[in-house]
Amino acid sequence: MEDSVLCNWTNFRALLAIIQWWGFNVTVIIMNKWIFQKLDFKFPLSVSCIHFICSSIGAYLAIKVFKIKPLISVEPEDRWKRILPMSFVFCMNIMLGNLSLRFIPVSFMQTIKSFTPATTVVLQWLVWRKYFDWRIWASLIPIVGGILLTSMTELNFNMFGFCAALFGCLATSTKTILAESLLHGYKFDSINTVYYMAPFATMILGGPALFFEGAGVVEWLQTHESLYSALVIIFGSGLLAFCLNFSIFYVIHSTTAVTFNVAGNLKVAFAVLVSWLIFRNPISGLNAAGCAVTLIGCTFYGYVRHKLSQQPPGTPRTPKTPRSRMEMIPLVGDKLDDKV
Numbered sequence: 001m002e003d004s005v006l007c008n009w010t011n012f013r014a015l016l017a018i019i020q021w022w023g024f025n026v027t028v029i030i031m032n033k034w035i036f037q038k039l040d041f042k043f044p045l046s047v048s049c050i051h052f053i054c055s056s057i058g059a060y061l062a063i064k065v066f067k068i069k070p071l072i073s074v075e076p077e078d079r080w081k082r083i084l085p086m087s088f089v090f091c092m093n094i095m096l097g098n099l100s101l102r103f104i105p106v107s108f109m110q111t112i113k114s115f116t117p118a119t120t121v122v123l124q125w126l127v128w129r130k131y132f133d134w135r136i137w138a139s140l141i142p143i144v145g146g147i148l149l150t151s152m153t154e155l156n157f158n159m160f161g162f163c164a165a166l167f168g169c170l171a172t173s174t175k176t177i178l179a180e181s182l183l184h185g186y187k188f189d190s191i192n193t194v195y196y197m198a199p200f201a202t203m204i205l206g207g208p209a210l211f212f213e214g215a216g217v218v219e220w221l222q223t224h225e226s227l228y229s230a231l232v233i234i235f236g237s238g239l240l241a242f243c244l245n246f247s248i249f250y251v252i253h254s255t256t257a258v259t260f261n262v263a264g265n266l267k268v269a270f271a272v273l274v275s276w277l278i279f280r281n282p283i284s285g286l287n288a289a290g291c292a293v294t295l296i297g298c299t300f301y302g303y304v305r306h307k308l309s310q311q312p313p314g315t316p317r318t319p320k321t322p323r324s325r326m327e328m329i330p331l332v333g334d335k336l337d338d339k340v
Contacts, residue, residue, distance in 0.1 A: 017254035018263045021247040026271045031237040036102045044098040045209035052202040054238030059195035072192045082182045087200030089175040096168035103161030106275035110268045111150045111291045112165040120173035139301035146294030153286040190245045265295045
């Protein structure tokens with residue numbers, strides 16, 4: 001009886017974790033698009049900078065004031081040699097995501113974001129000369145095919161937005177690959193990651209945001225109607241972006257890897273649906289089919305990753321399989337892709 005109650009509570013907690021993760025993630029994406037499209041605040045660098053400022057303050061309060069998580073001590077030298085390079089890639093990842101939202105619909109951006117597994121595998125193959133099981137390569141075919149179909153049939157296609165989203169995938173992949181070496185020895189949770197990286201990211205992005213968008217932001221502040229409500233939405237998106245990190249931390253500890261993968265792909269479909277209901281951007285039948293094929297490919301990729309990770313150490317190898325289980329880590333930011 002007790003085992004049954006415990007199982008039900010575990011399942012309920014996992015479901016609750018997934019729902020609140022979906023909620024924060026989709027809300028942040030929709031709010032950012034609303035800021036660019038409805039509020040006419042067309043300054044993605046400034047929006048990203050506001051997110052980093054809010055995340056820096058939130059992480060400080062969570063660790064230093066409320067002591068939700070203990071602070072992980074980092075050597076001063078490592079902050080510059082390890083944390084700073086990671087912060088730069090972390091910054092580029094978020095900035096490019098917001099930049100793509102400025103020019104293309106949420107549905108298209110989210111579909112391109114699903115390209116990350118392919119870019120990570122290819123980068124590891126090219127740079128580190130790693131070998132992967134043929135099933136890994138096979139799972140990338142529907143992902144790449146779905147992206148191509150979606151791109152060719154996107155009615156609101158914008159080359160600059162497309163390139164920003166694509167380079168965002170490369171930034172995510174690079175962040176994941178670098179994390180294993182640069183952060184070796186430090187077992188960061190999501191809050192400590194933000195605590196150390198967000199201030200660096202703010203410094204990195206603050207100068208370019210001020211130089212390229214400063215005059216435009218000042219003009220917007222002087223001419224925009226309903227300024228108070230607009231600023232509430234803009235800074236609210238920064239607050240929710242920080243809350244998203246809590247939701248990721250919660251869902252990681254409440255679900256299995258397979259559940260997380262499936263939930264992540266369903267989250268993309270949910271974000272596409274919600275964005276269409278709000279912004280009513282036209283989506284053709286082939287475009288929707290391309291998105292569906294991509295998500296199916298991502299689900300298959302996650303399944304293959306899980307099956308290969310369960311192989312016993314003595315499993316016979318072939319020239320195309322990884323030489324060690326460490327070569328399978330990391331392929332994607334497993335459970336931390338949605339950090340803001």
